[in-house]
Amino acid sequence: MKRQFSFAVLGLGALFMVGCTAPNALSTQTNANNEMSIRTITNNPVLTTEVFVERVNMSLVGDLKRASIAIKNRRFNNKDFSYKIVWVDAQGVEVNPEGAIWKPIQLTGRETKGVQSLAPNPSAVDVVVYLKK
Amino acid sequence: MNAKLIFAALATTTLLSGCASTGSVSYGDAQAVETLTTDFGSTDLQMIAAKMVDDMLMFPPVVQMTQNRRPVIVLDRIHNKTQEHIDTESITDSIQNKLINSGKFRFVDMKSVNAVAQQLAYQKQSGMVNQSTAVRAGGHIGAEFMLNGNLSSIVKNSGGKSDVYYKFTFKLQNLQTGIVEWTGEKEIRKAGKRSTFGL
Numbered sequence: 001m002k003r004q005f006s007f008a009v010l011g012l013g014a015l016f017m018v019g020c021t022a023p024n025a026l027s028t029q030t031n032a033n034n035e036m037s038i039r040t041i042t043n044n045p046v047l048t049t050e051v052f053v054e055r056v057n058m059s060l061v062g063d064l065k066r067a068s069i070a071i072k073n074r075r076f077n078n079k080d081f082s083y084k085i086v087w088v089d090a091q092g093v094e095v096n097p098e099g100a101i102w103k104p105i106q107l108t109g110r111e112t113k114g115v116q117s118l119a120p121n122p123s124a125v126d127v128v129v130y131l132k133k
Numbered sequence: 134m135n136a137k138l139i140f141a142a143l144a145t146t147t148l149l150s151g152c153a154s155t156g157s158v159s160y161g162d163a164q165a166v167e168t169l170t171t172d173f174g175s176t177d178l179q180m181i182a183a184k185m186v187d188d189m190l191m192f193p194p195v196v197q198m199t200q201n202r203r204p205v206i207v208l209d210r211i212h213n214k215t216q217e218h219i220d221t222e223s224i225t226d227s228i229q230n231k232l233i234n235s236g237k238f239r240f241v242d243m244k245s246v247n248a249v250a251q252q253l254a255y256q257k258q259s260g261m262v263n264q265s266t267a268v269r270a271g272g273h274i275g276a277e278f279m280l281n282g283n284l285s286s287i288v289k290n291s292g293g294k295s296d297v298y299y300k301f302t303f304k305l306q307n308l309q310t311g312i313v314e315w316t317g318e319k320e321i322r323k324a325g326k327r328s329t330f331g332l
Contacts, residue, residue, distance in 0.1 A: 062196040064235070082166050096234065101164040101179040118187040121236050 023084075023132035026053045028067075030090075030125050044132075050074055051081050053129055054112055065119040067127045073107035081105050083131050085117040087124035095124040102132075171297045171325040173219050173286075181301045181319045182227035188317040189305065190235060195315055199237040205274050206232070206305075207241050209281035215299070221284060224301075228280070241276050278314070279306045293327040 022044040030036045036058060042048055055070040065087075073079050086100040094100075099120060107113055117127065167174045189195055198204060208229055211221035232238045256267040282303035289296045298320070305315040 061191050062200060064190060066191060084164070098164065099231070101176070101183065102162075102166045103180055103183075104166050104168075104176070116187065116191075117183075118190055120231065120234060 021132070022047070023130045024048060024052075025128055025130050026056065027088075027128040028056055028058065028126045029092075030058070036126075047131065047133060050079060050133075051107070051131055053131065056127070056129070061118065063122045065125055067117050067119075067129075069115050069117070069127075069129055070112050071105060071107065071115060071131070072112040073110060076109040078106065078108050081107065081131060081133055083115065083129060085115075086128045086130070087117070087119050088126045088128060089123045090125050092126075094128075096120050102130075168323075171295055171323040173215070173217055173299065177299060177321055177323075178224055178227065180321065181224055182231060184319040185228050185301075185303045185317045186231040186235070189232070189303075189315055190237060192315045195237075195305070198314075203237060203239045204278055205239045205241055205276045206278045206280055207243060207276035207308075209279050211281065211301075211303075212283045214283055215286035216288065217286070219284065224284075225280070228303075239274075241274065276308060279308055280304070281306070295325045295327075297323045297325075299323075 024044050024047050025041040027039050027041070028036050029039065036056075038056060040053075051071060051073055053069055054072040055068075057068040059066050059068070067085065069083075069085070071081070071083060082102045082104055084100050084102045086097060087095045089095055103115075105113060105115070119125070163175070164179070165176075167176045190199075208225050211224055213219050213221050229240055233240060253268060253270050256262045257270065280303065282301060284299065284301050286300070287298040299322075301319045301321075303317045304313050306313050
């Protein structure tokens with residue numbers, strides 16, 4: 001019984017620590033017919049209850065892609081998060097990974113805020129959006 | 134019992150060696166959000182550069198202008214109107230880097246003009262360079278556009294709280310006509326609170 005309790009405490013502790021750090025991600029994949037599919041990677045279930053990417057739209061600006069992303073705060077109070085948008089090419093390889101920066105974003109209760117990112121060059125076609133606290 | 138002790142000792146040694154560090158120095162993520170103080174920081178610089186480049190490349194006349202050619206730009210300086218000492222050249226360097234790598238613009242570098250002139254003189258006059266391989270003077274391309282801007286701030290302090298507002302404005306000017314073809318603006322607000330004991 002004691003052992004089970006210890007494991008439970010350890011498990012909760014680990015979950016709590018992951019809840020503070022691990023980012024969630026959303027990636028787009030555009031196929032040859034220009035159809036886009038979205039995949040979410042939930043590393044942090046606690047964060048998912050607070051913030052998520054509500055919408056991703058892709059458009060073309062000349063020969064560069066532009067991603068318009070809506071980030072929503074699920075809670076009723078103000079929250080501070082960070083997000084990072086990484087562009088990848090058609091093969092799924094990151095384009096200039098060190099050029100992608102974490103940006104702070106403040107969301108009031110239940111607010112949805114739009115952010116945009118322009119592809120660093122024409123080879124970038126898809127995005128991976130990371131969200132963390 | 135002995136076996137258990139040996140196992141425990143081994144496990145502890147492994148754990149401790151796994152945690153061994155090389156002192157108090159560690160590498161951090163250069164792209165992480167930095168909120169140590171309200172002073173101008175790396176995150177501000179990175180956000181400004183990203184916003185200016187994205188805004189400029191998304192502006193329809195600029196999109197049209199760069200569709201079939203790569204216009205040449207010269208970077209002027211950013212006027213630092215804040216009370217802080219800020220290396221504004223670092224901001225323009227980041228912007229130049231992103232614009233060149235977008236494949237949309239080319240740049241002429243006025244900072245290296247003297248070094249280039251020295252090298253050309255060496256090639257032409259030193260007698261040490263094979264003249265069939267020497268670079269001919271007079272082939273530089275004149276810039277069509279100039280980029281420059283301002284960085285200003287408003288700082289307010291009250292009751293241990295501080296509020297800093299930065300405004301960065303940037304403009305692309307046609308050197309032939311003098312027309313400002315594009316302007317971009319990025320605002321940043323940072324708030325800080327002094328710790329209870331002023332430490």
